[in-house]
Amino acid sequence: MKNNELTTEMVPVQGALAPVAFRRSVRAAKISLRIDPAQGGIVITLPPRASRRAGLALLQTHEAWVAEKLAALPRALPFLPGAMVPVHGIEHVIRPVPAGRGGAWIEGREILVTGEPEFLSRRVADCLRRLARQRLTALAAEKARHAGVTPRCVRVKDTRTRWGSCAPDGTLAFCWRLICAPEFVQDYVVGHEVAHLRHMNHGRQFWALTEQLTAHRIAASAWLGTHGPALLRIG
Structure with a gap:
C-alpha cells in the first residue's frame, strides 16, 4: 500500500x-x-x-x-427520485423529468432532473456543486473586498474533514455540501476562511477580523456541531 x-x-x-x-x-x-x-x-x-x-x-x-x-451516525440521504434534499437549509424534492433536457436545475422547491434514471444521482450532485461554486465564490469575493485581501482562487471540493480551508498560497477551498446548509452557516464558513488570508492563525486579530466579516460565528458553529454529520451523509 x-x-x-x-x-x-x-x-x-x-x-x-x-x-x-x-x-x-x-x-x-x-x-x-x-x-x-x-x-x-x-x-x-x-x-x-x-x-x-x-x-x-x-x-x-x-x-x-x-x-x-x-x-x-445520521441516516444516509442518497439522491433518489422523491428524496428531500436541503438547499440553503430548505428542503427541495428531487423530481425526474425523463423527457426533458438540460441536466438538473432548481425551480421553486424542486430539483428537476432530466435523462435516464442511472444519471440522476450524478446530475443532482453536479447541480449542487455548480450552485455551491457560484454562491461560495461570490461570497468569498464580497468578503475579501471588505477585508482588503485577494484570494488566489476559490475551489469547491468533496472534503470530508473540513468545511473550508485556506492554503498558504491564498487558495480557498470549501466543501460543496455547504450549499445544503442555511445561508448564515455558509456566511460564517466563508468569512472564517477569508480572514485566514490576512491571519494564518486563530489569534485575537484573526477572530476580530472574522467577526467583522460575519455576524454568525456562534450560531453557525453550533449548527455545524449539531447538523454537520448529517450534512456529510448527503449524496
Missing part, C-alpha cells in the same frame, strides 16, 4: 459488517482510527511499517466505541 492509498474491506464490528478503509501515511507516528461520517465507515491510518493486522487489533480494542459511533 502506497502513501495515502486507500484499501477498503468489510469487517465485523459487534456482529455487523462495517466498511473499513486502511490508509498508509508517512506522516503518521502511530496507528489511529476514526469514523468517516460521509461513508458511514471506519478509517484506520497506518504508519509506514505498521501492518493491517495491527490496525485491526486497534479496532478490536475499541470495538464498542466504534459500534456506538457508527450507530449514532
Whole structure:
C-alpha cells in the first residue's frame, strides 16, 4: 500500500459488517482510527511499517466505541427520485423529468432532473456543486473586498474533514455540501476562511477580523456541531 492509498474491506464490528478503509501515511507516528461520517465507515491510518493486522487489533480494542459511533451516525440521504434534499437549509424534492433536457436545475422547491434514471444521482450532485461554486465564490469575493485581501482562487471540493480551508498560497477551498446548509452557516464558513488570508492563525486579530466579516460565528458553529454529520451523509 502506497502513501495515502486507500484499501477498503468489510469487517465485523459487534456482529455487523462495517466498511473499513486502511490508509498508509508517512506522516503518521502511530496507528489511529476514526469514523468517516460521509461513508458511514471506519478509517484506520497506518504508519509506514505498521501492518493491517495491527490496525485491526486497534479496532478490536475499541470495538464498542466504534459500534456506538457508527450507530449514532445520521441516516444516509442518497439522491433518489422523491428524496428531500436541503438547499440553503430548505428542503427541495428531487423530481425526474425523463423527457426533458438540460441536466438538473432548481425551480421553486424542486430539483428537476432530466435523462435516464442511472444519471440522476450524478446530475443532482453536479447541480449542487455548480450552485455551491457560484454562491461560495461570490461570497468569498464580497468578503475579501471588505477585508482588503485577494484570494488566489476559490475551489469547491468533496472534503470530508473540513468545511473550508485556506492554503498558504491564498487558495480557498470549501466543501460543496455547504450549499445544503442555511445561508448564515455558509456566511460564517466563508468569512472564517477569508480572514485566514490576512491571519494564518486563530489569534485575537484573526477572530476580530472574522467577526467583522460575519455576524454568525456562534450560531453557525453550533449548527455545524449539531447538523454537520448529517450534512456529510448527503449524496
